[in-house]
Amino acid sequence: MPDEGNMKKVDASQRPDSQSQVRVYAMPPPEDAGAVDIVQGFLEALTSDDPDFAIARKYLTNKASRNWHPERSTTVLADGPNTVADNVANSNEGERTYSLTGRRLATVNEQRAYRPDSGNFKQAIHLKQLNGSNGPVWRIDSPPAGVVLGESDFERNYQAVNKYYFASPPKGLSGARQVGTQPGLVADPIYVRQRIDPLTETVKALLEGPSNRLDPAVRTAVPMGAGLASGTKSLTPDDKNKLVVPLNARGDSLVHEQCKQVAAQLLHTLQDLPSSGVEQVELQQKDGSPLCVLGKDRAETVVPHGADLPAYQYFVDDKRRLVRMPGNAGSDAGPEPVTGPFGDGEQPLRSAAVSRDEERAAGVSLDGRRLFTASVVSKGSLDGPKLRSRAKSEKDGFSTPSWDGRGDLWVADRDPQRPRLLWLAAGTGEPVQVRVPDLDGRIEAVRVAADGVRVALLVRKDGKTSLRIGLIEWAEGKGGQPDISVVELLEAAPQMEEVTAMSWAGLSRLVVVGRESGGVQQMRYVQCDGSARTGATLPGLTGVKEIAASEDERQPLVAHSDDGIVRLPSGAQWQTVVKEGRTPVYPG
Incomplete structure (x- = not known):
């Protein structure tokens, strides 16, 4: 402890971000390096900021370097790969074999798409001795397929x-x-090396098209085969923050409106890359002549990005009425009943959901066996229930409903004898049973994303609940009804042993409440591809039963906890709204 000098206040914001500041510089192999040193040096070079892994290639034989393609796959392990000697004692003279082992967490494919992939990892590396300028040297002649590194190095x-x-x-x-009801843009998360020209890599990835998993549900305005012009090494915005994107001959076919759509896709994508600073995009033909120019301020008019700011937050109060309060966390206005039968207590509610235009709501009766819909902006009476469940227990029956971006309603019937996922056109049409071919368990909760393409499910099996994210697939059905399926189910929070609640919290992420094995309950953000970044844990809260987030990330979280209905404004701590209440929801 210092015993002299004045005290000085230091703001927390002055502390350096140690993780983002750390850089690893690859070192070439020493001439006298042993076989195990070559393996370790190669693995360390994989964690560096070395373009094209040029230094890592120095640890390989010339033939192995030509045949090694690190961009094709990245394997993420819980810790750095362990190196185990397989046959040092009985190896052939001048040859060594080692195994890389570890607990696999995920893989990133050639399209830069992340996918959780738990299991044991083991891959062999073979080395041979070559004649160097100063004597024999060890080099790897059979490297691992792609890049292998630990979770901390990946992050x-x-x-x-x-x-x-x-x-x-x-x-x-x-x-x-x-007409006029289809949501605009769908997020397709990828991972790029953040210090190796991420702007150019992101543009290339967008032009290459959507990931294989998302491809059936989306389209792109980029013509097939269009990409960066030959010889384009790096893209950099000019001093006016305009990014010029030269296209190959396939891009010459872009007509004006289609060109604007491509530019809008690029601008919205580059907003997720804060370091880019791009304010304007110009697309060019192969000969360098301009195709179109679009500024960030005009991109929203070409295609909207993100959901509208909700006017209210909603929950069911202690009188079993649907109430609302202003969405602005700074407002001190208390909750008030909505207009109509859900607000006047005519039908006591267990749970409810409000349409994205905030004009209608769907409510589940106290016994969980009846589903109603009604206006929340005009008075009127309830018609008969739109759905009935045969569930015998009140803990079963209907889940909290969810409205999609077209104004249609989704709900899970948790009847143990007849579990179903149901869709109702406009909330009032004939129910359509949604097929979930890969489902292994019973759906406990359903939340449809604002993009209308993804749906999050809480699935219970053998006493445990997990989070799954699937894609909504549409086909022509019989009798004028669509044939709807949820496919490509992905476990989105594999590190959590038990998931309690979840809600969409943006175009590509969810807020999830759960606990890891042997741990306590926590809240954190999870990407829709299953990845979870370090530091995404939220302030603690006791006994969270339900959580609600707006797809506009500026709005506060709202939760039902042991402290009642609480909300979390940005940069603040949890604040109690009322002591009694349940089922907090935002529109959707």
Whole structure:
């Protein structure tokens, strides 16, 4: 402790971000390096900021370097890969074999798409001795397929970016139901190396098209085969923050409106890359002549990005009425009942959901067996229930409903004898049972994303609840009804042993409440591809039963906890709204 000098106040913001400041510089192999030193040096070079892994290639034989393609896959392990000698004692003279082992967490494919992939990892590396200028040297002649590194190195080296594509119109809906109701952009998260020209890599990734998993549900305005012009090494915005993107000959076919759509996709994508600073995009033909120019201020008019700011937050109060309060966290206005039968107590509610235009709501009765819909902006009486569940227990029956971006309603019937996922056109149509072919368990909760393409499910099996995210697939059905399926189910929070609640919290992420094995309950943000970045944990809260987040990330979180209905404004702590209440929801 110092015993002299004045005290000086230091703001927390002055502390350096140690993780983002750390850089690893690859070192070439020493001439006298042993076989195990070559393996370790190669693995360390994989964690560096070395373009094209040029230094890592120095640890390989010439033939191995030509055949090694690190961009094709990245394997993420819980810790750095362990090196185990397989046959040092009995190896052939001048040859060594080692195994890389560890607990696999995820893989990143050639499209830069992340996918959780838990399991044991083991891969062999073979070395041979070559004649060097100063004597024999060890080199790797059979490297691992792609890059292998630990989770902490992955988080330090790679940055998550959302590419954006257009949602494909669903089949099986009438033209009148589709016009003007289809959400705009769909996020396609990828990972790029954050210090190796992320701007150029992000543009290339967008032009290459959506990831294989998302491809059936979206479309792009980029013509097939269009990409950066040959010889384009790096893209940099000029002093006016305009980015010029030269395209190859396939891009010459872009007509004006289609060109604007491509530019809008690029601008919205580059907003997820804060370091880019791009304010304007110009697309060029192969000969360098301009195709179109679009500024960030005009991109929203070409295609909207993100959901509208909700006017209210909603929950069911202690009198079982649907109430609302201003969405602005700074407002001191208390909750008030909504207009109509859900607000006057005519039908006591267990849970409710409000449409995204905030004009209608769906409510589940106290016994969980009846689903109603009603206006929340005008007075009126309830019609008969739109759905009935045969569940015998009140803890079963209908889940909290969810409205999609077209104004249609989704709900899970948790009847143990007849579990179903149901869709109702406009909340009032004949129910359609949604097929979930890969489902293993019973759906406990359902939340449809604002893009209308993804749906999050809480699935219970063998006493445990996990989070799954699937894609909504539409086809023409019989009798004028669509045939709807939820496919490509992905476990989105595999590190959590038990998931209690979840809500969409933006175009590509969810807020999830759960606990890890042997741990306590926590809240954190999870990307829709299953990745979770360090530091995404939220302030603690006791006994969270339900959580609600707006797809506009400026709005506060709202939760039902042991402290009642509480909300979390940005940069603040949890604040109690009322002591009694349940089922907090934002529109959707």
